[in-house]
Amino acid sequence: MSSVVRPSSTVTGTFVLSVFTAVLGSLEFGYNIGVINAPQKMIEQDYNATWLQRYGEPIPSGTLTSLWSLSVAIFSIGGMLSMGFRVRMCNIFSRRKAMLINNLFAFIGGSLMALSKLCRSFEMMILGRFIIGAYCGLASGLTPMYVGEIAPTSLRGALGTLHQLAIVTGILIAQILGLEVLLGSQELWPVLLGLTVVPTVLQMSFLPFCPESPRFLYIVRCQEHQAKRGLRRLTGRQEVGDMLAEMKEEKRKMEMERKVSILELFRSPLYRQPIIISILLQLSQQLSGINAIFYYSTSIFIKAGVQSPVYATIGAGVINCAFTVVSLFLIERMGRRTLHMLGLGGMCICAVIMTMALALLDSVPWMSYICMLSIFGFVAFFEVGPGPIPWFFVAELFSQGPRPAAMAVAGFSNWTANFIIGMGFQYVADLCGPYVFLIFAVLLLFFLIFTFFRVPETRGKTFDQIAANFNERSVGGMMDMDMDMDLDKPSTELDYLGEESIN
Incomplete structure (x- = not known):
């Protein structure tokens, strides 16, 4: 990933705001991993109460286990399915707009979970977990992508780890707030789950003040003027021609390398x-x-x-x-x-x-x-x-x-x-x-x-050194296979193959 900011560039307030705003998505990701743990017994009691109200009998133990496991695991299904739309979404809408649109999933999912107790509906809880999972699947790619593209070369390694650090911080915040003396009680657990909309509201409020990724604007959209303006806001420098030259070189290399499909x-x-x-x-x-x-x-x-x-x-x-x-x-x-x-x-x-x-x-x-x-x-x-x-x-x-x-x-x-x-x-x-x-x-x-x-x-x-190592293994393995095949063939067949290759 080519740099868009020189190591000597000043870290501006716009840059700090942009990184903080993007990392809120990672924080929310971690929060939704950890939030489901502490109130498990209270949520199961509400599932039982809902079942009793609907059917006039306590919920069977196996059914309760299935509903709870689904409430936990449906989060991953949402994340899994949203992975397929991530690259296309951020290229169609841009990095910043994709994060802004993604917040709609978090707002809908958080609202459904928060209202599930009031509405006596474990279906709302499960659907909310699915939608919030879709949000987290998109955020797990959008956050590091945006931060990596706006970060100075000297800070890219450290800032790249903010995604993981924010996730574990989100998990810890959810665990603390899940204490029964705070929000982990029978009455307040919906508030605990609904708090996931707080980072969403913050991110939606701050994103309009953050510049779009200059690397995306220049390399993907070919919008040089807008890329220059974004670089100036992020670096505090008026002269950014050297940075554009670096991105131009990266664009040239990317155009030379063919895209590879999953198959x-x-x-x-x-x-x-x-x-x-x-x-x-x-x-x-x-x-x-x-x-x-x-x-x-x-x-x-x-x-x-x-x-x-x-x-x-x-x-x-x-x-x-x-x-x-x-x-x-x-x-x-x-x-x-x-x-x-x-x-x-x-x-x-x-x-x-x-x-x-x-x-x-x-x-x-x-x-x-x-x-x-x-x-x-x-x-x-x-x-x-x-x-x-x-x-x-x-x-x-x-x-x-x-x-x-x-x-x-x-x-x-x-x-x-x-x-x-x-x-x-x-x-x-x-x-x-x-x-x-x-x-x-x-x-x-x-x-x-x-x-x-x-x-x-x-x-x-470098990638070339790593790839060369794999090539040596592949070629070595193919040569060994060829030698084994040749040793098994009679000499007449070997002579025929040699003549065939010459012809």
Whole structure:
């Protein structure tokens, strides 16, 4: 991604306002991940009351589990479906206008969830979660795209991590507000869910004062005059010809590189290995079990015998934020592959310890503390590796041509795995009891082995160097196959093939 602002450029008030406004979308994304956790029991009681009012009998246990799992997991379906419209939407409407339009989804979704108790309708709750999921799917692409395109080169790395930091901050805010003494009570949980419209209103109010991405205006729309005006507002400089020259060079390179379709990613030997690695890294993030912790940590702590499960959940949120900041300092020093393996290995060990603690809880009461510590460690190791690393790899394994298709495939894989965890964890937990996290331990071990043997280190390497590494593997593998085939052929056939190639 080419720079649009020189490292020496002054950080202006317009630039700060633009970054803050965009990151509100990431904050709201995190808020809606964490907000559903604390009021689970109260919402289930209202589902039961609604069912009783409609049908004159309590809701069956299996039906309640299905409704709750759907309320959690439908969020991922919304995000998954909106992924397909993200690139087209931001190119048709521009980055800023796309964020403005996306807020309509958040406003509608938040309103439906907030009014579901008053209207005695769990259908409104589920529909609201679906629509807010669609908002978050779009925001997960729009926010980093806009920030990355307006950021100075010297700040792009740090500002690029604001998306993840805002997400975990949103989760923590939701967990704190979900305390029963605040908004997590039987009467106020609709307000807790409805508060998601606050960042929406703020973003809609501030966006008109933020400039459009100059990179988008110049490279995509060919609007040089508007791009100059945006650059001047963002940098505080009147002379921006050197920045336009950089964008012109980037545009030339982009026009030279052919766009790659999703099918080509899997058909071409050049892209097949990188896309498989990208998909499995995304699965390692979601199938690690982290969202089982975020969605169901309160119920897990209750089963573990923790006396104040909501406060323990907040503790996990604090650790989540703290280690997100830690990972920012480690990622360029230790390398992506090393950190990812460290995170996967640590999570695997914590999952095993958590299983042992839950299994021994009845006979050894103090195991509840071990369980709580293992959950804290699980969250910490996630933010060291599997949290931020997979998205770095997707961006670094592909050049400009195949990158949009690769990001779409990676995002779809991520949201699909998120849905599987959200929908299926409660059923599997009821079936497996304290041994449910052994499943995640096995998956984590598999992803660790895969990363060790198949994932290259990308730190400090250009795309050309990374691509050359994959080409060598592909060519080497094809040569080995050809040699094996040749050795199996009789000499007469080899002579014939040689003559055929000459002719």
